Amino acid sequence: MLRKRIVPCLDVRGGRLVKGVNFESLRDCGDPVDAAQRYAAEGADEIVWLNIAAGEESWSELLRAVERAAETVDVPLCVGGGVSATGHARELLLAGADKISVNTAPLDRPALISELAGHFGTQCVVVAIDAARRNGGWEAHASAGRRPTGRDAVDWAVEAAQRGAGELLVTSIDTDGTQGGYDLALLEAICDAVTVPVIASGGAGAPADLARALEAGASAALAASIFHDGIHDIAEVKREVAACGLPVRI
């Protein structure tokens, strides 16, 4: 039986692991490669690595960091940030990434999704959607949540899947960093609308939050702070998910 996944997220800036609150203030949480190794050893099912300032940083340095992580981490690594062409994706894959996450670039140029899927297969293409509540629905935002696009987030999810996204990484801008739980209505709306797996993101504060996101239909639940701060570990989250009757790898 396919297991639900628990996925720690590493936001990386200047070669350091950082954590933002509501897409803003950042604090330093150490070496991302160390963190990736530790989480893999603790039972993480996958690791998401986001280069959150890729536009301002040296691309070759970013590739080297991903390469360092991929050499020692024995679970899948999904890498995003700064990917706007198939060439970027190819370099990240050669550096050892297993999946590529794109966010702003396909909002500006949706054909990028089918180009990536054509070159690397749909299973390799993760479209990240940052969504904020608006008028009873959700609006997709670009540029790390700073730029509203006017696009309905659920419509965008459907289009992204049709164009070849193999997975959607859905982050609620409203709940991100609050540790008050995921936006379950957003997850339900998107999971009902697509047949590709959905990774829930934004708002995990306790193991029960991840379990609720998975019950809402998400295939994977992503969290950052609760793991970085050492308040809860991955095994504890998995016990909670299993206690809810959901299949999980222990």
Place this chain on the structure above:
Amino acid sequence: MASAERLVLPGVGAAAPAMAALQRRGLDQALAASDAPLLGVCLGMQLLFQRSDEGGVECLGLLPGRVIAIDWARQVPHMGWNDVVGEGERAVCYFAHSYAIDCDDELVAATTPIDGRDVPTVVRSGRLGGVQFHPEKSAGDGRGMLERWLAA
């Protein structure tokens, strides 16, 4: 490649561009001509067969069978950790694929349940082996399988 003791044809990619890349470098013929144990991983396993529905492309044809779309499942791609069950084999490994092998039972060493259908996920025939999951990304279970293949 002629002097290699073992060969791995890795995954991540789509069938048509991958076959074109192998042919451009003459690697399709080199893989067929080699006597070394060859392990195909994910897409690499699929390419060992005759034909893939992903892009409708002729593959290496080293094993009889074809690659079909996972069109019966509620969710595609088949993404994440799932059981690998076969003779003497019981593991949980990481998968990321939208296509699957359709071949004779005699090649199949282990299968994985995908929405009610048992799909071949380990195949073996002489020097050729293939795994649909990613052993290199399947933590301890995957490491064990790779070690056994290297020792065999």
